[in-house]
Amino acid sequence: MGFADVGHPCLLYGHQPLNPKRLDYGFIGYHVPPVPRAARSARRRRGTFKKKVDDNQMCAFDLLATIAGKILLETDNTSTDSNSSSRKDPRVYLNNTVKNEQQVEEQELKGESYNQETGDRIFGTSDLGPQAPVGDCRLKEIQQSHTDTCSGLASVITNSDCSEKLGYAEKLVIGKTKNDIRSPHCNVDAVSSGCRESCDIKPEDESDSNRMIKTELHKCGNLVVGSGAEMMCSKEDPAVWDSKPSALVSSDMVKMPLCRDHIPCSSIPLCRHVLKLGSRDVDENSSRCNQPSTKIKAFRQPSRIGDRRIRKLLASKYWKVAPKSGDEELSNIDGESKPVYRIRKSCYKRQRSQRNFPFKKRKFSDHSSVSSSDGGISSEGISSSPKKGIIGETSEFGATQHGVKLRIKSFKVPELLIEIPETSTVGSLKRTVLEAVNAILGGGLQVGVLLQGKKIRDDDKTLLQTGISNDNEMDALGFTLEPSPAQSAQPLCPRESPFPICSNTPPPSTRYPATPTLIQGTCNAVPEPPLTNTGTLVESDHDSAPSPTDMSIEKSAADSKALVVVPEMRVEALAVVPVHRKSKRSEIVQRRIRRPFTVAEVEALVQAVEKLGTGRWRDVKLRAFDNAKHRTYVDLKDKWKTLVHTAGISPQQRRGEPVPQELLDRVLTAHAYWSQQQAKQKLKQQQTETCLLLENKI
DNA sequence: CTTAGGG
DNA sequence: CCCTAAG
The missing domain is CATH 1.10.246.220 (Serum Albumin; Chain A, Domain 1)
Structure with missing residues (x-):
């Protein structure tokens, strides 16, 4: 030879x-x-051999997608000067385009047929409710009153300095209202002080037009914050505050070195905006959730090619901030297979499809309807098989056990700190935040379980023992998303942590300081084992890989079960997720996190x-x-x-x-x-x- | 779905 | 890691 x-x-x-x-x-x-x-x-x-890779990641993506679907970013600089200016145009569009009233009205009228082409997200800051004091940040009030009414994602945008053009941070809280789960629309609350008006769309107050618009949103994925009537109101009185502020608002200010001269943000007048969004696709989704497997498939088929394209387009754009991942341990050891995954195996056969699911879904269903929700944050799963719940029954109790149905209405997202030069553009701020969020959601999360506002740290306890099985306690059950342990401990370059939060090569102007999660006021440096451990669903996978997995769990939970909110918790963690949907057509396709x-x-x-x-x-x-x-x-x-x-x-x-x-x-x-x-x-x-x-x- | 390669 | 062409 x-x-x-x-x-x-x-x-x-x-x-x-x-x-x-x-x-x-x-x-x-x-x-x-x-x-x-x-x-x-x-x-x-x-x-x-099946790809089960990154299921958890998928969850993160789903989550992200869901959140992203509800962007809350305010780009209107006019607001900086004062109420008056902002008053004139309370609505702010993501794409920086401000629509005139007429347009808005038209949209309202259009209702269901809301033109997708106009895909702009409108950030109305109006108020239809009672007049409230204006001027200062009335976070507290907000927090107290709205607990029940507000639903969906809540985002608090804190403007550290109204006079500063670019300086603001946002906090996003994912939450849902009692009535929202099924509702297709988006509820958005915008609360601000000083230069902004607040907009609180209360379920009860929803006007038809509102509803229409909202419905629309959910359909085409457009986000309209503050609609018709409210907007009008705001015009008249931009400074009106909703009497029923959201309880979801985090009291905690975002500490961002955005203020000039590094003045502590807290010492500066703040503009706060609270945006709450219901999950738009939920209902549609829910209807499909009954047949998960079919659902995904349906998407997959048509989207195959498109999927790739989309990915191609987007993939390279959003991974800069991808967290530097630590290493996994041994090849065979790690893995993130989670129990949850198993449950929904049929739905998520392919990691990839799963991962892109939200995006693909959206993209391809634009015409018809966004069926998405997919579990993300607020989808209400519908599971015909109750016993399969995420937190299924514990084995120890055997047959006697009753399945526990959990509804995860919302997740609290870990606090996110962002540092960005004041000379940065709003666009870059958005991008930065998005990247940060992506980084977190893409990989550095773990789930925390809260009962009555208390964190349950003992993972070995059964649900029964913990009281989770008790129906009376259900309302008090909550889940949090927190950075994985390693991250909190070693923010910048977590060596051991597979899912670091920060990027190893942050853009010069941005960086994400390691910020421990402040959820519950307690910094959990202690890793919270996934909920999974509690359930029997888990197929001993002894995966060492932490975070993403957890997400999947939650996700699954969300998908198969209902969503439940834990109101009492103060949400301090937030993430802002700006989304520019139409602009770049980019559905943020997340690149897999790098894991050397x-x-x-x-x-x-x-x-x-x-x-x-x-x-x-x-x-x-x-x-x-x-x-x-x-x-x-x-x-x-x-x-x-x-x-x-x-x-x-x-x-x-x-x-x-x-x-x-x-x-x-x-x-x-x-x-x-x-x-x-x-x-x-x-x-x-x-x-x-x-x-x-x-x-x-x- | 797998391979093999280019990016 | 991603994306794709091929098989």
């Missing part, structure tokens, strides 16, 4: 296995013929490749990373590619966690070996082909 045989890597180097496991493979491994395609397909069909391979993983990979060879990534995945849900065979292939490259460059040129030279040597060896094997095979193939040809001719 003209090729000198390259010895088996192991024989050549006699590497001592870093891992005892390595002993289990020997030279023989190289001679194992590749599994015939047919066989593989069969395996596939059998479900031997650990040495252990590399070891496992090398070992597997040595044995299986290159070109059989699926097998490699199965063999060495079956439990690492987030490592796809493509990832492994890519890693191998980079390993080969790395091995070929000088150590000085290498970046990231150094890979032991020994491993790199093995990489080169194996690579050479398998390359040769491939060449040989090709040759053989060619020979046989030619032989056949000749024979035929003869």
Whole structure:
């Protein structure tokens, strides 16, 4: 053949296995013929290997998408000067376009047929309710009164200084009102002081026009804050405050070094805006939720191609802030498979589809209806099988147990601190916030469970023991989203934490200081094991991967169950999610968080490749990373590619966690070996082909 | 769905 | 990591 045989890597180097496991493979491994395609397909069909990767992440994405669907950003600078100016045009559009009253009215009239093309999000800041004092921030009132009325996402936008053009921070609280869950519309409350008017759309007060608009929103994904009547009102009296402020408003100010001269924000007059949004797609969604599996599929099919396109468009744009991920432990160990996932397996077969689900969904359902909700934050799942609840029954109680139905009406999002130069544009602020949110939602969350406002830290307790099973307590049950432990502890570059919050290479002008979650006033440095542990649903996956998973749990919960709000909790965490929907057509497609391979993983990979060879990534995945849900065979292939490259460059040129030279040597060896094997095979193939040809001719 | 490669 | 063409 003209090729000198390259010895088996192991024989050549006699590497001592870093891992005892390595002993289990020997030279023989190289001679194992590749599994015939047919066989593989069969395996596939059998479900031997399914992508379950990043399910949790998906959840995060869903969540994000949901939140994103409700942008709350105010771009109107005019407000900075005073009530008067803002009064003239209380409405602020995301795209910076302010619509005139007429337009607004038209929209109202249009009602259901609200033109999607006008996809602008209107941030009305009007008030239809009783007049309230104006001028100062009346956060407290807001907080107290609205507990029941407000629903949906709540966002508090704090303007640290009204006179500062760009300085404001927002807090977003996800919450829902009692009546909202099913309602398709968005409820938005905008409360502000000083320069802004407040807008509180109370369910009861909803006018028809309101309803229409809202409905609209939910349909086309447009967000209208403050509608018709309210807007009008605000015009008349921009400074009117709603008498029923939202209880969801966080009292806690966003501390952002936005103020000039670093004046403590608290010392400056603040403009606060509270926006509450119901989840728009909920209802539609809910109707589909009954058949989850179908639902997703329906989407998937049509969106396949589009999906890719979308991803392509968006993928590269939003990952700058992607948290630097820590490492996972051993390949096989980690993984984020969560129990919840199992429950809804049918729905989320593909990590990818799942991940993009919200976006895709939206994109493709624009015409018809946004069925989305998908669980995100507020979707109300409908689960025909009660016992399957997220927090299903605990095993210990066996058959006697009653399933616990949980409704997750809202999640509290961890506080987000953002630092951005005052010279930044509003757009960049938006982007920054979005990125930060994406970073968090994309990977650094874990779930906390609250009962009566108290955090339940004992994960070993059963629901029964905790009182969660008690119906009376249900209302007091709440869930929080918090940064995963590692993050809180090591904000900037959490080494061990798989899901760091901050980006390792933040843009010059922005950065996300590590901010421990202040939820409940208690900083939970202590990792809260996922709710999962409590339930039986979990299929012992002993995944080590923390956060994202949790999200999935919640998500599932949301999907399959109802949503319940825990009102008493003060929401201090927030995230602002600006969304520019139409503008860039960009549905923020989140890029997967980066998770550098650990040495252990590399070891496992090398070992597997040595044995299986290159070109059989699926097998490699199965063999060495079956439990690492987030490592796809493509990832492994890519890693191998980079390993080969790395091995070929000088150590000085290498970046990231150094890979032991020994491993790199093995990489080169194996690579050479398998390359040769491939060449040989090709040759053989060619020979046989030619032989056949000749024979035929003869 | 998998591979193989380019980006 | 992402995206895609191919198979």
